[in-house]
Amino acid sequence: MKETFFIILVAIVLFGLTAIRYRRQIVAFLTFYKQLKAAGTNLREGGIADRQHKVKGIQLVRCSKCGKFVPESETINGGAKPVCRSGCALTNAA
Numbered sequence: 001m002k003e004t005f006f007i008i009l010v011a012i013v014l015f016g017l018t019a020i021r022y023r024r025q026i027v028a029f030l031t032f033y034k035q036l037k038a039a040g041t042n043l044r045e046g047g048i049a050d051r052q053h054k055v056k057g058i059q060l061v062r063c064s065k066c067g068k069f070v071p072e073s074e075t076i077n078g079g080a081k082p083v084c085r086s087g088c089a090l091t092n093a094a
Helices: 002-021 023-045 047-054 088-093
Strands: 059-064 070-071
Touching: 002 023
Parallel strands: none
Antiparallel strands: 059 070
8 A cells, every 4th residue: 555655656756847847848838738729719719809899999089169070988978079078078068
């Protein structure tokens, strides 16, 4: 029983020392494996080109006071005459 425990202990120590010595190669292999797995998933789901068409940009609108283009989420009165929140809305309130 002692001999078996000693052999297992030596094997674990050798495995640990080997893992420490080759840790960069192990990390590189794991990274490569994850990238291959992600590439396979992208191929099955239709690829990157299809996903890029689904992504929408930010809608810009022109401020009716200063004429700057600002994101629609940063405007007040988003209807016919949007006003930007940064400066025009403050001067309009005063």
